[in-house]
Amino acid sequence: MPDLLPNRFYRDPRLAWAAYAALAALLLTLPFLVDAGMGRSWVRILDFALLYVMLALGLNIVVGFAGLLDLGYVAFYAVGAYFYAILASPQLGIHLPFWALLPLGAGVACLFGVLLGAPTLRLRGDYLAIVTLGFGEIIRIFLNNLNAPFNLTNGPQGINMIDPVRIAGHSLTRPIEILGLKLPGTHTHYYLFLILTLGVIFVAIRLQGSRIGRAWAAIREDEVAAEAMGINTRNMKLLAFAMGATFGGLGGGLFAAFQGFVSPESFTLMESIMILCMVVLGGMGHIPGVILGAILVTILPELLRYIGPLQEGLIGRVAVDPADLRMLLFGVALVAVMLFRPQGLWPSPVRARELHPANPDEVRQEQEALYDAER
Amino acid sequence: MDVLLQQLVNGLILGSLYALVALGYTMVYGILELINFAHGEIVMLGALVSVTVLGVLVAAGVPVPLALLLALAAAVLVCMATGVLVERIAYRPLRNAPRLAPLITAIGVSIVLQNLAMILWGRQYLSFPPVLAPQVYAWHGASVSNVQLLIVAVAALTMGTLLLLVQRTRLGRAMRATAQNREVAGLMGVDVNRVIAATFAVGSALAAVAGLLIASYYGIAHYNMGFLLGLKAFSAAVLGGIGNIPGALLGGLLLGVIESLGAGYIGDLTGGFLGSHYQDIFAFFILILVLIFRPSGLLGERVADRA
Incomplete structure (x- = not known):
């Protein structure tokens, strides 16, 4: 699977296999772990x-x-x-x-x-x-x-x-x-x-x-x-x-x-x-990122159900109905994530480079070349 | 004939409300190329604030015209403040981000506003205080109430003011310049950030007026009313050609008329197969059809293909 893992894994195939084996073991046992834990x-x-x-x-x-x-x-x-x-x-x-x-x-x-x-x-x-x-x-x-x-x-x-x-x-x-x-x-x-x-x-x-x-x-x-x-x-x-x-x-x-x-x-x-x-x-466009996004967006609203007990722990009573607060916080989270990472949580390496170039000079030259081409 | 006339009248009243909301979408889109998904929620906020203030004032014995004006003023202030704040927090930092990022923050803001309103006002429907004694006029077999006439008058007045603002004032010229080309407008000495904030303020003020009118039209306000309304208004803006102010007016009126004609005639047209609950389909179907034959809306200019 290309680009699911950082580069060093490709250089050492044994490491890559170990990582895949660990991931596979986790995925296979996950329902039992979750069942027992949550x-x-x-x-x-x-x-x-x-x-x-x-x-x-x-x-x-x-x-x-x-x-x-x-x-x-x-x-x-x-x-x-x-x-x-x-x-x-x-x-x-x-x-x-x-x-x-x-x-x-x-x-x-x-x-x-x-x-x-x-x-x-x-x-x-x-x-x-x-x-x-x-x-x-x-x-x-x-x-x-x-x-x-x-x-x-x-x-x-x-x-x-x-x-x-x-x-x-x-x-x-x-x-x-x-x-x-x-x-x-x-x-x-x-x-x-x-x-x-x-x-x-x-x-x-x-x-x-x-x-x-x-x-x-x-x-x-x-x-x-x-x-x-x-x-x-x-x-x-x-x-x-x-x-x-x-x-x-x-x-x-x-x-x-x-x-x-x-x-x-x-x-x-x-x-x-x-x-x-x-x-x-x-x-967008980056498969591991999309997988992460899907898991987070599914799980986050469910996690936010614990807001009620959390309020009780913090201020001693349930001030706002947790069901009401849940989606509000989800909306805040959507805005916050996009503000801090406009390209998404796990963008494709190419996208990330476009937005956060390692070498600003290079980009400026490229843009100038483009600008000339447009004239 | 009576039915046709009645449906046309209903459609125009509804359409003037859609147009008012559509203007907010189209102004923001014209300048930022952003579908401001939160705009429908601003309308909802305007409706809830005005209904609440009006209820308190009327209960306190304030004369009705003054109470209406004060309620409108309160709604306009709250909506303008919210609109500008939303732009500052959720859109401005993302102005040079990938195109879909501000769309997601817009959705986030919409969720936040809706749930905030739900927490503040509760889940129940607020009813619009019966401040005007309803009076129905008959005209060639169609009936119109004084409230409906007032709604159309206020909507027309507001839209007229907007047109004057955009066409005749310095701020309006700055807005048009920014919409045409943000960078060049900046070079010409336009404070682009201020103009964009002003656009959000004006759009939100329109939304506040629309909120009050819609609450009085349906007689109720609810935290959930913004979403579908925003959707339809946005469709109206697209129908007319998004980014184009006369287009939003035309699109809004047209959508209102199509919708009420659709609701009235869809049963006859399909031989009774589809009933009036398909009226929304009718609206969307016409929208799709128009876009297929005129891909940039009725009054939209042909824009060069650029991703």
Whole structure:
């Protein structure tokens, strides 16, 4: 995995293997550690963190790699979730298998991505943002209202009793015993999500370095120049949209099966914005950064639930309802992080160098050269 | 015919409110190229402050016109202070940062303001004090209330003042210069930081007026009212061509009319398949359609493609 680790690890392969082994051991035992240390509910949060890592990596393709601001990403997540929910629940009495629906749902989301992208991709940055936002809202409003004349989505109540994931006939919601080790549903989902997340990370890394990924980077930096270099910018942008949507649809299917329940509430604009925050906060376009951002943004609001006991400890009583204070502090944290690290918490080395050049003179010369070229 | 006229009247009233909010978005965007996501929350703040002050004053026996003016003044002051403060803290330090960084701080500020309002005012809906005895006029089968007429009059007056400010004053000229080219405006002796702060102040004052009017239009104010409103106003600004002041006016009015016509006719248009709860879809659908055929909005200029 390139650039996940500092440079010295590449020089010493034994060190690198040791680091990977330690990471693997940590990831494998994490649900048990968390379960023992912080309780079962935190394992669930861990599962959601993995789900959001997948979503954030998907959005990162659109926003981070290709530089297209998408404010309606959650629409694809919703499409994936509802596709699975409708075809694997008592809603229509259809119960198709999870492993067939998951790729199909991702495919349908991809189709939606292309449908949205095709007419809108010639829009400039912020106009694209508002169109994607509008599209997200349109999808949500349809989900909210498609209970009449034909009850497809069950409206605002949402769809309940969605079939769980089954592996070899065994439902993942029930505890399972492997080699004398008892695994509750949260743990088995963790391992499933972990495998899929690793897959998504692998695809994202391979994409970034590929011919396609480099074309995206070129479009992001300067679309006109990219087109002049022979890149078919329209197709490439469409591909970015489609790939991002596919990941979104995948995440949606997993969400529906894991949660067992979907409703339009889960797919508001705020959700899109949260996923965008993960991408930008972590470090746009930089895969390890985005992973970090997704984990932080998922976990931080949960950690802030401990504000109540903290207040009691500090001033002896609960002055402000912790539920109210929680999101306030989250907002403050968003602002603070961006103020102190505008390029994100863990930006790609190239980005970081652009913003904090080691040698200011060199940059000035470069800028002057650019300025001359523009005249 | 009556229905059409009534929906048009409703649409224009709603549209004038959207336009007022859209102006705040468009002014900031024109100068900073920043989607000021917190603007909707400033409107919410204006609504809550004015409703609270008005309630206290009316209860204390202050005459209604004076109470309204004082409530408006209080809302304008609070909103201007908040707007300028937000710019100073969350946007100014990031002026040369990557483009998405200030967008995230804007979202952060929006979350902070919303939750602050929730803590200060609580989760319940505040109702607008019934200060004006409602009186309904009928005109060719459409009805308009005196409150609605007052709303349109105040909105028009405010927008007229803004146009005068932007077109006829020194500050307005400085704003237009800064919007055209910040660096060159600075070289010409414009204090860019002051102009940007002033832009936020003016935009927030408009938001305060809009807040009061919207609270009186719907009769309620709520900590949660800013988000969707801001979204629609921003869509209106984009519809007209963002960064363009007449565009925001046109976009706002148009969005209001489209929305109320949509709500009235969408059932007939789709043969009863889609009901009036699809009115928001209608608005967004028109928005997308307009942008596909006129990618920089109705009145927006063609801008050179530059990432």
